[in-house]
Amino acid sequence: MGEIRCPMCGKSNPAESEVCQFCQARLIPLVFSPAKSEPPESVPDEIPAGIDAAPTGESDWLLDLRPDESIPGEELPVDFVVGGSEDGNAPLDETHTSADDVPDWLARLPGEWTKEAEAEPLSDWLKMETGETEQPPSKPAEVTDWLSQPLPDEGQVENTESEFELAPGEFPSWLEVFRPVGDEPQTVPARGTPESIESSGPLAGLSGVLSAEPDHARPRKSPTYSLKLRVSANQRTHADLLQGLIESEGRAQPLPQRRGISSQHVLRWAIACVLWGAVLWSVITGKQEAPLPAYTEETAEVNRLISQLPGEARVLLAFDYEPGLSAEMEAAATAVVDHLMLRGAYLTLVSTSPTGPILAERFLKNQTGHHYTSEVNYVNLGYIPGGAIGLLGFVENPQRMLPYTLDMVAAWESEAQPGLRALQGVQRMNDFEMLMVIVDDPDLARAWVEQVQPQLNEPDTLTSLVMVTSAQVEAVMRPYFEANPRQVHGFVFGLRGGAAYAQLTGRGELPRTYWGPYGFGLVVAALLILIGGLVLSSVSLLARPPQVKGEANQ
Amino acid sequence: MKAPFYVAIAMAIGLIVLLGYFLHLDILVNLRIVLLEWAVILSAVALLVGTANLFYVHWRKFTTAQPNGFYSAVLIISFVITLVVVGWFGPTHAYSMWIFNNIQVPIEGSLMALLTVLLAFAGVRLFRRKPNLISILFIGTAILILFATGPLFGINLPGLSELRAWIAQVPAVAGARGILLGVALGTIATGLRVLMGADRPYGG
Numbered sequence: 001m002g003e004i005r006c007p008m009c010g011k012s013n014p015a016e017s018e019v020c021q022f023c024q025a026r027l028i029p030l031v032f033s034p035a036k037s038e039p040p041e042s043v044p045d046e047i048p049a050g051i052d053a054a055p056t057g058e059s060d061w062l063l064d065l066r067p068d069e070s071i072p073g074e075e076l077p078v079d080f081v082v083g084g085s086e087d088g089n090a091p092l093d094e095t096h097t098s099a100d101d102v103p104d105w106l107a108r109l110p111g112e113w114t115k116e117a118e119a120e121p122l123s124d125w126l127k128m129e130t131g132e133t134e135q136p137p138s139k140p141a142e143v144t145d146w147l148s149q150p151l152p153d154e155g156q157v158e159n160t161e162s163e164f165e166l167a168p169g170e171f172p173s174w175l176e177v178f179r180p181v182g183d184e185p186q187t188v189p190a191r192g193t194p195e196s197i198e199s200s201g202p203l204a205g206l207s208g209v210l211s212a213e214p215d216h217a218r219p220r221k222s223p224t225y226s227l228k229l230r231v232s233a234n235q236r237t238h239a240d241l242l243q244g245l246i247e248s249e250g251r252a253q254p255l256p257q258r259r260g261i262s263s264q265h266v267l268r269w270a271i272a273c274v275l276w277g278a279v280l281w282s283v284i285t286g287k288q289e290a291p292l293p294a295y296t297e298e299t300a301e302v303n304r305l306i307s308q309l310p311g312e313a314r315v316l317l318a319f320d321y322e323p324g325l326s327a328e329m330e331a332a333a334t335a336v337v338d339h340l341m342l343r344g345a346y347l348t349l350v351s352t353s354p355t356g357p358i359l360a361e362r363f364l365k366n367q368t369g370h371h372y373t374s375e376v377n378y379v380n381l382g383y384i385p386g387g388a389i390g391l392l393g394f395v396e397n398p399q400r401m402l403p404y405t406l407d408m409v410a411a412w413e414s415e416a417q418p419g420l421r422a423l424q425g426v427q428r429m430n431d432f433e434m435l436m437v438i439v440d441d442p443d444l445a446r447a448w449v450e451q452v453q454p455q456l457n458e459p460d461t462l463t464s465l466v467m468v469t470s471a472q473v474e475a476v477m478r479p480y481f482e483a484n485p486r487q488v489h490g491f492v493f494g495l496r497g498g499a500a501y502a503q504l505t506g507r508g509e510l511p512r513t514y515w516g517p518y519g520f521g522l523v524v525a526a527l528l529i530l531i532g533g534l535v536l537s538s539v540s541l542l543a544r545p546p547q548v549k550g551e552a553n554q
Numbered sequence: 555m556k557a558p559f560y561v562a563i564a565m566a567i568g569l570i571v572l573l574g575y576f577l578h579l580d581i582l583v584n585l586r587i588v589l590l591e592w593a594v595i596l597s598a599v600a601l602l603v604g605t606a607n608l609f610y611v612h613w614r615k616f617t618t619a620q621p622n623g624f625y626s627a628v629l630i631i632s633f634v635i636t637l638v639v640v641g642w643f644g645p646t647h648a649y650s651m652w653i654f655n656n657i658q659v660p661i662e663g664s665l666m667a668l669l670t671v672l673l674a675f676a677g678v679r680l681f682r683r684k685p686n687l688i689s690i691l692f693i694g695t696a697i698l699i700l701f702a703t704g705p706l707f708g709i710n711l712p713g714l715s716e717l718r719a720w721i722a723q724v725p726a727v728a729g730a731r732g733i734l735l736g737v738a739l740g741t742i743a744t745g746l747r748v749l750m751g752a753d754r755p756y757g758g
Contacts, residue, residue, distance in 0.1 A: 271678065272671045290705030296719075323654075324662030354601070358654050361646050374646070386597035393590040400591065406645055446734070471703075475726040479734060482727075496703055519704025525674050526700035533681030533693060540682050 007210065024223060029198075029209075271528055278524040282517035290516045292503040298481055299500050301490030302466045305434065306339050313433040314426050315345040317378075318448065319360040320352055321440035325470060327514075330363060332498035333438045333468040335508030337363070339501075340436070341370040346422035347378035348432070350402065352391055352444065357382045357406055379422040380406040388447040395429050395455050429455045430463055440470040449480050453487045467491040468498075561751040568749045609633055695721065 003012040008025035018028050198209040231239070295303075309315070317337070321329045340347070349360040357380055364372055372378050381402040384390040394401040399412045405420070413419030413426075425431060435452060439445045445467060456463050465487070469477055471494030480488040492501050499515045502508030567589055574586035612626035620626075640650045677696065680689050702718030747753040 267678065268671070268675050271674050275671060275674065290708050293705070322662060323659040324666045326659055327663060327666075355654075355658070358645060358651070362651065362655060362659075365651075380646070384594075385601060386594040389590060390594045390597060393587070393594050396590065397587055400587070401594065446737075474722060475730040476734070478723060478727045479731050515705065519706060522700045522704035523706060525670070526697045528674055529677035529693060529700075530697055532678035536678060537681040537685055 267532075271532070274528060275521065275525060279517055279521045282520045286516075290519050292499045292512065292515060293496055295500040295504050296497075298478075298491050298493075299497055299504065302336060302492055303339070303490075303501065303504050305464050305466060305490055306336070306343060309340075309343050309345060309433055311344055313343065313345045314348065314422065314431065315340060315434045315436060316348045316350065316429070316432045317360070318350050318352070318435070318437040318439070319356040319363065320444050320448070321356070321359065321438060321470070322353065323355055323359060325440045326359060326362075328470055328495055329438055329440055329468070330366070331495045331511045331514045332470070332492055333363070334367070334510040335498055335502040335505055336436070336468055336492055338367060338370070338507050339505050341367060341372060342507075345434075347372070348422055348426075349378060349380040350382070350384055350394065352384045352387060352447075354383055361406075374407070375405060375409060375420050375422075377422065379411050379420045381411060382406045388451060391447055391451045395452050398429065399427070430458060430461045432463055435463060435465045436468065437465075438468045439473065442473050442476040445469055445473050445477060449487055464489040469493045471496065557754075560756055561754065564754070564756055565749055565751060568745070572745075572749070 004015050004017065004027050005012055006020040006023060006025055006027060009020060009023040011020065011022045013021050013027060019026050197207045198204050203209050317340075347364075349357065349364075351357050351360065353359075360380060361374075364378065374380065381398075382405070384394050384402065386393065390401070403410065403412060405411050409420070410417060411420050411423055413424055418424065429435070429452065435456075437445065437448045439448065448467075449465070452465060455461075456465060467473075467477055467488055467490075469491055474491075474493040477488060477491050477493065480486070481491060492498060495511060495514055495518055498508065499511040502511045570582065571586050571589060574582040609630065612629050616623045616626040616630060636653055639653060640647075643649050677693060680693055683689075698714075699718060699721065702714045706714075744753065748755065
């Protein structure tokens with residue numbers, strides 16, 4: 001049983017099928033046979049005689065080559081062949097396609113009918129098809145008689161259309177050479193079914209010509225497909241697996257049973273106990289007295305700048321650290337602020353942290369030995385919202401940004417009031433003798449330097465910027481200190497810096513108290529990491545199963 | 555239609571603030587100060603909104619009896635008490651300072667102390683988890699800095715302080731300079747993208 005392959009979808013169909021079972025494309029081309037069509041009984045006047053006449057351009061060999069038996073497609077209505085619609089309501093001028101519907105390439109072929117066809121105006125439907133702009137008819141008489149007649153019945157249309165056939169053109173001599181000769185045998189493809197031979201038109205006699213399928217463009221009811229999915233057993237297995245995976249995502253997975261005490265718990269508690277024991281023993285016994293560290297260049301610079309401050313200098317003091325780091329920051333800043341208070345400086349407190357103003361109050365209250373009073377010796381302006389933007393706004397116009405103290409007292413000097421003493425004579429940032437920032441965060445420290453420093457670069461500005469930072473900020477602050485000119489004029493970092501400053505001034509109890517236990521705790525932590533790490537890595541190396549020789553070689 | 559409007563506003567304000575740095579014209583400087591004040595006010599309002607949202611979220615969690623609703627109740631009670639005390643007596647009153655000194659500072663300090671234990675634990679396990687060259691270099695540097703930062707029982711090992719100073723001032727500062735340069739270049743690029751409308755963090 002032979003098969004024929006669909007030219008549209010490429011799938012195989014039985015040889016006797018007319019249309020593809022899969023895409024409904026036509027398998028057997030529709031061929032118009034002039035032998036079967038009746039001769040035209042009446043010819044419109046407008047149609048040239050050469051069109052409906054016998055195919056004068058064809059030779060006898062070509063006529064003999066045509067099969068006697070009509071091919072199946074020939075039995076279809078003629079309007080299919082010439083491109084008319086199935087319902088027969090198509091414009092009848094399609095019967096004149098021999099004159100009007102001639103393509104350009106065919107129109108260029110020599111022939112007397114083409115010259116006459118050129119003189120014919122295009123039909124309206126063809127103008128729309130070719131996109132030509134519609135021109136008003138120059139002569140109403142150009143409307144053909146057949147078009148002005150009422151539409152005939154369907155059967156009448158068929159008869160009328162069958163009267164006209166596509167008149168073949170005259171082919172050039174070079175094209176005639178390629179046309180098949182009459183005594184050539186019909187080519188039979190390998191699969192056994194004879195190929196269809198084009199029976200009309202300029203390609204008449206050629207085999208293997210792709211057939212024009214007018215019914216493809218015809219709207220028709222879309223085929224219905226079965227909704228039942230045909231899946232193989234393997235696909236079913238995969239689908240079940242996927243469904244199981246998706247369903248398991250929505251189910252709560254039970255937590256793995258935690259062991260009561262693991263080696264990790266023991267190790268963690270052991271480290272905590274050793275650290276706590278070391279610090280507690282050091283604090284309780286007080287036997288860890290250690291010499292304070294030597295001061296460094298940046299610490300000595302801070303000391304020099306504070307020592308050179310004039311009496312009753314105005315100093316802006318920023319408290320920008322979190323309560324969790326207050327132990328380190330207070331130990332680092334105690335000796336420095338103590339030095340400022342010794343110099344009798346008036347302090348203005350600000351912060352870009354919401355907890356900063358309260359930390360500042362706490363810090364000043366813990367400074368024993370000085371009787372600094374709020375709104376007399378210092379003024380707490382409170383919180384600067386907005387981060388770096390707020391900081392910039394405060395630097396540019398401090399009076400507008402923070403007009404009141406933490407207790408809602410007008411702080412700045414104006415025409416209506418003298419202002420608080422700590423801010424008398426201060427209108428902008430350059431009026432402060434010193435800006436000191438106590439900060440624990442590298443980003444905050446950078447924001448202070450970058451937003452404040454441009455204001456201090458103005459000529460005749462004697463304001464200095466110093467920082468008291470956490471130990472983690474040291475690496476970030478040092479480039480600003482080592483710049484030329486310096487962007488930070490000095491800084492004290494961490495408990496080590498605070499202890500060094502206390503060594504310089506000979507004051508500051510807090511860093512002295514912390515320094516011994518701090519050092520002891522650091523040494524114990526370092527030993528813990530060193531010894532614990534070596535022991536654990538040795539145990540894991542010994543517990544590792546020996547490798548097989550073959551695996552080791554791999 | 556809204557997007558070009560947003561972009562135009564953002565670009566105009568960005569250009570005004572930027573030009574205020576370079577051109578010392580009174581109108582530009584005053585305009586820049588006004589815009590900065592608006593930004594600061596918006597930030598302060600955002601803080602208030604965030605606080606109110608925190609209270610609302612925990613209130614809903616507490617009233618709908620969700621899991622761990624007990625902690626939400628603790629937060630709401632603490633929030634209300636602190637708000638009443640500080641709002642009534644003022645932030646620098648003894649009562650307010652007592653809450654701060656005896657609750658907030660010890661709690662946050664305890665969290666930092668826990669961090670110390672966890673860091674030591676992680677350092678111990680690092681040898682076992684990843685015994686490679688980078689880990690050894692990392693742990694070796696940390697141990698060296700720990701030894702050299704403290705007083706080391708009053709023992710002065712020759713060269714230890716100098717080695718610590720070299721690490722802190724050369725490799726660490728080199729890394730910090732790289733970070734600062736990267737941040738500066740990134741900030742410039744981000745600013746230009748916002749000014750040109752390529753980045754629209756404000757939506758649209």
